[in-house]
Amino acid sequence: MRVFRFLPAFSLFLVVSSFAQSTPSQLAFNPDAIDKAIDPCVDFYQYACGTWLKSTEIPADQTEWVSFTELYERNLVTLHDILEKAAAGGEERSAIDKKIGDFYGACVDEKAAEAKGAAPLQPYLDRVNAAKDKGALIEAIAYVHVHGPNPLFNFYSNSDLHNAGEVIAYIDQGGLTLPDRDYYLKTDQRSLDLRKNYEQHVANMFELLGKSLNTTWDSKAKAAAVLKFETALAEASMDRVLRRNPESRNHPMTTKDLPDLTPNFQWTAFISDEHTPSFTKINVGNPDFFKKLAGIIEQTSLDDLKTYLTWRLLLRSASALPPLFVQENFQFFGKTLNGQQEIAPRWKRCVRATDRALGEALGQKFVEVAFSGPAKAKALQLVDEIEKSMKQDIETASWMSQATKQQAYAKLAAVSNKIGYPEQWRDYSSVIIKPDDYLGDEERAAAFEVRRNLNKIGNRVDKSEWGMTPPTVNAYYSPPQNNINFPAGILQPPFYNPKADDAVNLGAIGVVVGHELTHGFDDQGRKYDGAGNLQDWWTAEDTKSFEARAECVVNEYDQFSPVDGVKLKGKLTLGENAADNGGIHLAYMALMRDLAGKTIPNTKLDGLTPRQQFFLGFAQVWCENATDANSRVRAITDPHSPGQFRTNGVVQNMKEFQQAFGCQAGDPMVSVQACRVW
Numbered sequence: 001m002r003v004f005r006f007l008p009a010f011s012l013f014l015v016v017s018s019f020a021q022s023t024p025s026q027l028a029f030n031p032d033a034i035d036k037a038i039d040p041c042v043d044f045y046q047y048a049c050g051t052w053l054k055s056t057e058i059p060a061d062q063t064e065w066v067s068f069t070e071l072y073e074r075n076l077v078t079l080h081d082i083l084e085k086a087a088a089g090g091e092e093r094s095a096i097d098k099k100i101g102d103f104y105g106a107c108v109d110e111k112a113a114e115a116k117g118a119a120p121l122q123p124y125l126d127r128v129n130a131a132k133d134k135g136a137l138i139e140a141i142a143y144v145h146v147h148g149p150n151p152l153f154n155f156y157s158n159s160d161l162h163n164a165g166e167v168i169a170y171i172d173q174g175g176l177t178l179p180d181r182d183y184y185l186k187t188d189q190r191s192l193d194l195r196k197n198y199e200q201h202v203a204n205m206f207e208l209l210g211k212s213l214n215t216t217w218d219s220k221a222k223a224a225a226v227l228k229f230e231t232a233l234a235e236a237s238m239d240r241v242l243r244r245n246p247e248s249r250n251h252p253m254t255t256k257d258l259p260d261l262t263p264n265f266q267w268t269a270f271i272s273d274e275h276t277p278s279f280t281k282i283n284v285g286n287p288d289f290f291k292k293l294a295g296i297i298e299q300t301s302l303d304d305l306k307t308y309l310t311w312r313l314l315l316r317s318a319s320a321l322p323p324l325f326v327q328e329n330f331q332f333f334g335k336t337l338n339g340q341q342e343i344a345p346r347w348k349r350c351v352r353a354t355d356r357a358l359g360e361a362l363g364q365k366f367v368e369v370a371f372s373g374p375a376k377a378k379a380l381q382l383v384d385e386i387e388k389s390m391k392q393d394i395e396t397a398s399w400m401s402q403a404t405k406q407q408a409y410a411k412l413a414a415v416s417n418k419i420g421y422p423e424q425w426r427d428y429s430s431v432i433i434k435p436d437d438y439l440g441d442e443e444r445a446a447a448f449e450v451r452r453n454l455n456k457i458g459n460r461v462d463k464s465e466w467g468m469t470p471p472t473v474n475a476y477y478s479p480p481q482n483n484i485n486f487p488a489g490i491l492q493p494p495f496y497n498p499k500a501d502d503a504v505n506l507g508a509i510g511v512v513v514g515h516e517l518t519h520g521f522d523d524q525g526r527k528y529d530g531a532g533n534l535q536d537w538w539t540a541e542d543t544k545s546f547e548a549r550a551e552c553v554v555n556e557y558d559q560f561s562p563v564d565g566v567k568l569k570g571k572l573t574l575g576e577n578a579a580d581n582g583g584i585h586l587a588y589m590a591l592m593r594d595l596a597g598k599t600i601p602n603t604k605l606d607g608l609t610p611r612q613q614f615f616l617g618f619a620q621v622w623c624e625n626a627t628d629a630n631s632r633v634r635a636i637t638d639p640h641s642p643g644q645f646r647t648n649g650v651v652q653n654m655k656e657f658q659q660a661f662g663c664q665a666g667d668p669m670v671s672v673q674a675c676r677v678w
């Protein structure tokens with residue numbers, strides 16, 4: 001998965017078990033989750049998770065509950081403890097404690113938010129309202145950009161697609177509030193209803209804002225203007241499936257080309273107002289979007305443009321405003337859109353907010369209590385084993401020519417690994433955090449990140465930087481950096497237990513490592529070379545073979561339906577499905593090498609062989625209950641398949657699984673046309 005600030009990264013794995021009490025050898029799977037009435041060859045997911053699914057409810061403040069959510073919740077408690085102590089301490093606190101403590105303390109102070117009303121937002125709104133014409137509005141757009149809510153489009157820095165060591169400027173489509181362009185464009189009843197709800201929500205927020213600022217305005221008209229403007233942006237946007245192909249986002253230009261795209265947008269003024277280092281090189285993610293943007297700006301009145309900018313500021317600030325705003329925001333985004341029954345307690349929201357705003361300061365404290373040095377060494381050793389498997393996998397790929405294999409080996413050898421946390425912590429000393437100004441704290445922290453990102457333009461890429469904070473329960477592969485990254489948050493039981501058998505860890509974190517490594521060679525990753533450049537290193541024949549194999553995976557997952565009337569998009573989920581299918585093979589190969597060396601006793605646990613335990617461990621990562629609403633949002637936006645299909649979609653392709661459980665031809669878990677990429 002690629003990670004940067006505009007794309008929420010999300011991808012996970014895990015082995016369930018009551019980790020605190022278990023002995024290491026029991027950690028591979030949770031016998032209590034199994035439904036023994038189900039034949040594993042008929043529905044392996046129901047077999048592995050059936051009892052868990054029936055006995056586990058989605059907590060009211062969640063939209064889904066996956067077996068590994070426990071670990072995430074445990075990390076939240078650890079962070080909560082750190083932050084409560086930091087917030088309570090006096091003047092003798094360390095600089096970091098003061099920063100995170102004051103931020104968190106300001107966030108949890110609901111009474112202060114109530115007393116201030118929307119007044120803290122006023123100076124930001126004034127900047128927007130001061131513009132006398134569309135030309136003067138450029139400064140306001142640049143200003144709102146820096147403060148986080150990305151109006152109209154995205155502007156940021158990233159590594160050059162063709163010279164991965166260098167950071168250049170990017171502009172790309174953006175500016176939407178709903179999770180995908182589809183939400184604005186689809187005409188089925190559910191989509192129409194949702195848009196009506198969204199419009200009402202925007203009107204309600206403007207109504208609250210007007211009351212709080214003692215201003216009267218037509219909130220309904222404002223909401224209609226926002227929806228109309230965002231719908232026009234959605235119409236100009238490229239769809240998510242097309243965007244997965246890095247080539248469709250590859251449009252190197254210079255700043256001189258920008259006026260040709262959007263003649264009525266003053267790019268020179270905008271870039272100057274962003275105070276970036278000077279530059280000429282820029283990649284335009286979707287030139288067509290910027291061409292259409294000219295017409296959209298032309299057709300939208302100055303007042304409506306201001307309304308849209310006000311909406312983006314209001315949206316960004318909702319969590320820092322009085323409880324009525326917070327509730328209204330939750331009613332739409334939590335309840336209506338995702339089916340969440342209750343808002344999470346304020347402390348949880350504030351822990352997450354601190355992680356987002358000052359993640360490497362909070363993370364520094366987190367690793368002190370939750371991550372040990374030996375864990376890092378052992379994790380590196382495991383990664384090494386999985387990389388050995390990948391080499392073996394490439395060697396035995398019958399469909400790949402020697403020429404392409406040589407390139408693949410070179411790319412694999414160039415993969416680097418980052419474990420735990422950054423070697424150099426981010427310095428937040430320039431971010432002013434005031435204990436009584438939560439909205440201001442949020443805005444200043446957001447501006448710090450935007451400035452930090454933009455200031456990289458023209459510099460060399462710093463590969464030591466992390467795209468996730470240390471407590472994050474997740475992992476990622478970065479194609480331009482060709483590295484795999486495992487934050488401390490995921491390197492804990494039950495994902496990873498330094499005291500457990502290798503077999504146990506292979507079934508859990510080993511599959512995660514395999515998944516991330518496979519991303520380097522999935523339909524997106526394979527387009528980058530070992531240096532991280534977008535460059536084709538495949539022979540034409542091998543590309544054809546790869547695509548035919550990938551097509552099999554697309555067709556397989558196209559058939560899966562997570563909720564009535566909804567099918568998965570095989571093309572949207574292809575990269576993740578390929579990584580799931582490949583990752584488990586890599587971990588399994590490492591298990592076989594280990595078993596051959598007899599370092600793992602070949603004993604049965606609960607009547608199950610080590611091979612069966614391995615597959616159970618894998619499946620039980622994915623035991624998952626989700627609201628229907630959440631399943632619908634994810635089917636449109638999430639490149640990952642739901643747990644049920646991450647499990648069954650994989651094992652039905654695997655003869656190693658079928659052998660382990662004695663499945664026969666004709667069983668549902670034995671695919672007639674088994675797919676295999678890696």
Ligand SMILES: [Zn+2]
Nearest residue numbers: 001011576579
């Ligand atoms: Zn992934």
